[in-house]
Amino acid sequence: MPPILERARRFESLADLGIIDAHCHVGPWFNFHVPRRGSMESMIEVMNRVGVEVACVTACLSVGPDMKRGNDLVLEFHGLYPSRIVPYCTVNPNYPKEIPGELERTHRAGCRALKFHDIHGRRYDDAGYRTAYEFADAHELPVLVHTWGRGNGSVLAEMCRRHPRARFLFAHAGSADREEYVRWVTEIPNAYLDLVFSAMPYGSVEYFVRRTPLAKILYGSDLPFLSLTQQIGKVLMARVSDEAKRSILGLNARGLFAQALAVRETTPTAHRV
Amino acid sequence: MSGFNLEFFDACVEIGPRTVRDEDQPWTLEDYRTDMEHFGIAEAVVYHSVAKEYDPAEGNRRLLEEVQGDVRLHPQWILLPPDTGELPPPEELAAEMRARGVSSARLCPGQHHYPLEEYFLGDLLGVLEDAATPLFLEQAEAPWPQVVKICTEHPRLQVVTTRTRYRETRVLPSLLKKLPNLHVDTAVLADHCILEEYGRRFGPGRFVYSSSWPFLSPASAMTLIGYAGLDEAGKRAVASQNLRRMLQRRSP
Numbered sequence: 001m002p003p004i005l006e007r008a009r010r011f012e013s014l015a016d017l018g019i020i021d022a023h024c025h026v027g028p029w030f031n032f033h034v035p036r037r038g039s040m041e042s043m044i045e046v047m048n049r050v051g052v053e054v055a056c057v058t059a060c061l062s063v064g065p066d067m068k069r070g071n072d073l074v075l076e077f078h079g080l081y082p083s084r085i086v087p088y089c090t091v092n093p094n095y096p097k098e099i100p101g102e103l104e105r106t107h108r109a110g111c112r113a114l115k116f117h118d119i120h121g122r123r124y125d126d127a128g129y130r131t132a133y134e135f136a137d138a139h140e141l142p143v144l145v146h147t148w149g150r151g152n153g154s155v156l157a158e159m160c161r162r163h164p165r166a167r168f169l170f171a172h173a174g175s176a177d178r179e180e181y182v183r184w185v186t187e188i189p190n191a192y193l194d195l196v197f198s199a200m201p202y203g204s205v206e207y208f209v210r211r212t213p214l215a216k217i218l219y220g221s222d223l224p225f226l227s228l229t230q231q232i233g234k235v236l237m238a239r240v241s242d243e244a245k246r247s248i249l250g251l252n253a254r255g256l257f258a259q260a261l262a263v264r265e266t267t268p269t270a271h272r273v
Numbered sequence: 274m275s276g277f278n279l280e281f282f283d284a285c286v287e288i289g290p291r292t293v294r295d296e297d298q299p300w301t302l303e304d305y306r307t308d309m310e311h312f313g314i315a316e317a318v319v320y321h322s323v324a325k326e327y328d329p330a331e332g333n334r335r336l337l338e339e340v341q342g343d344v345r346l347h348p349q350w351i352l353l354p355p356d357t358g359e360l361p362p363p364e365e366l367a368a369e370m371r372a373r374g375v376s377s378a379r380l381c382p383g384q385h386h387y388p389l390e391e392y393f394l395g396d397l398l399g400v401l402e403d404a405a406t407p408l409f410l411e412q413a414e415a416p417w418p419q420v421v422k423i424c425t426e427h428p429r430l431q432v433v434t435t436r437t438r439y440r441e442t443r444v445l446p447s448l449l450k451k452l453p454n455l456h457v458d459t460a461v462l463a464d465h466c467i468l469e470e471y472g473r474r475f476g477p478g479r480f481v482y483s484s485s486w487p488f489l490s491p492a493s494a495m496t497l498i499g500y501a502g503l504d505e506a507g508k509r510a511v512a513s514q515n516l517r518r519m520l521q522r523r524s525p
Contacts, residue, residue, distance in 0.1 A: 012276035034464070
C-alpha cells in the first residue's frame, strides 16, 4: 500500500485505515448556517467519500438548549447506523435533577461516552457535573470535553486527577496554550487530546507527535460544525510516520471507545451501511 | 475511489521574516519550495512579509529579487492609499507592475492603518480595475460592508478575500449571489459541505485554493477540495483554474 501522504494527495478512499472521528456533532446551529442542516445523512455521505468508519456524535441540540431531546437524536441515529455512529450522552449541568436519570437511560440505550461543553455556562468543577463525573468514573467511560487553552483546560486537568478511572478527551488541542496540552496529557494518565481546530497552526500535528505519548492523540473533526474533509488533511499530510497517522486516525480511539464499539456489535441493525 | 491528481495553485503565501514567529514555523522561500514538493503545489501567488510588516516599497522590491527566475511563483505587491506618496502614482504603479510581472495586488488596511474606503483608495482601485489586476484582501481586515462597496463601485475589479473565515454562512450567500466579481479562498473555509452546497448554488468558479502559508498547513484546504462532493471539473476549477484565469485576464 502506498504511503498515506501519497494516497491523500490522490484523494483516495481511506476505508481500510479504520478511521474513527472522535469528535462529531449533528444538526443545525443558531449562529451560523450549517449547510444541509448538518444532517446525519450528509455526514454519512462525507464519511463514505473519505473512508471514515465511525463517527462519535453528540447532538448540537443537547450542546444547545435541549439535553434530553438531543441525546434521543443521537440514539436514534445510532439505531439507524449502529456500525457507524458512537453516541455520546451530552450532560447539561443546569439540569442536575435530570442528570442521574439521563445517564442511566442513555447508558441502557447504548451510550458509553459522555460529553461536556462549557457553553452551558458552568465551570468544569461545578457541582452540576458531579453526578456525571461519578458515573464516568464508575463505568470507566471516555468524556469528551470542550477546552480552549489553560482557562477551562486547567480546571478539567484537576477533574481528571479526581476521577482517575474515567478518561478525558481534551478537545481542541492547539487552539491556545498548546504547551499546556502537552503537559496535561503527558502528566495525567487519563488525559487525551483531539486535534480539532478550524485554523490549526502550521506544524501542529508534528508538534504534538514529537512531544506527547502517541497513544494520547486522537483525530476529530467537529463535523458538521466543521468540515471533516478539511480537518483530516493536516493529519493525512503531516510529516509524521504512517504508524503515527494510523494511531491518531483510528487505533487510539479504538482503545478509548472500546466499550462503545463493543455495544455496536450487539445493537439491532435498522439500517446498516 | 481509485483517486485522481489535482493541480493546486496557491492563492495566498507570505514569505520572509516576521516580527513575531513561532519557533517551528517556516518563513523562507526555500521553506515554501520544500513544502510545494511535499504537498504537491504547482504554482503560487506570493507576497513579502516585509511589505506587510515594515514598508511596502522595500518589501515589494525584495519580493521581486527573491522570486526572480521561478516561473511557478507569481509576485503580488502590497499597495497603499495613493495620496500618501509612498508608492508611485496609480497609473505609474500599474505600468511598473505590468513591466515586472506582478500579476495581483493586496491591500492591508488594518495592518497599515487606513480605512478600506473609496474616498482614500478610489483612484488606485480604478486603475487596478482598468488593468484587470485582481485585488486580494485578508477578510479580517476587510469588513463585508466595505467589500460590498468596493465590488459594487468597481464591478470589473476581481476581488479575492483570503483567510475567509468559516461560519460566514449567513453572509456569503448574499455576497456570492449579488457580487459576481467576489471570490473567496479556502484556507479556513471549514464549513461542512460548503463547496458542494455553494458550488451548486453559485458555481465552483467563486472559490480559489489557498494555504495561508506559513500560518496554516496547506493540507487542510487540499483535502477540503479533493474530497468535496464536486465533480472533477469543479475540483479542478477551485484547485487551480479559477485563480489562473483571474491572473491571465490582465491587460497585455
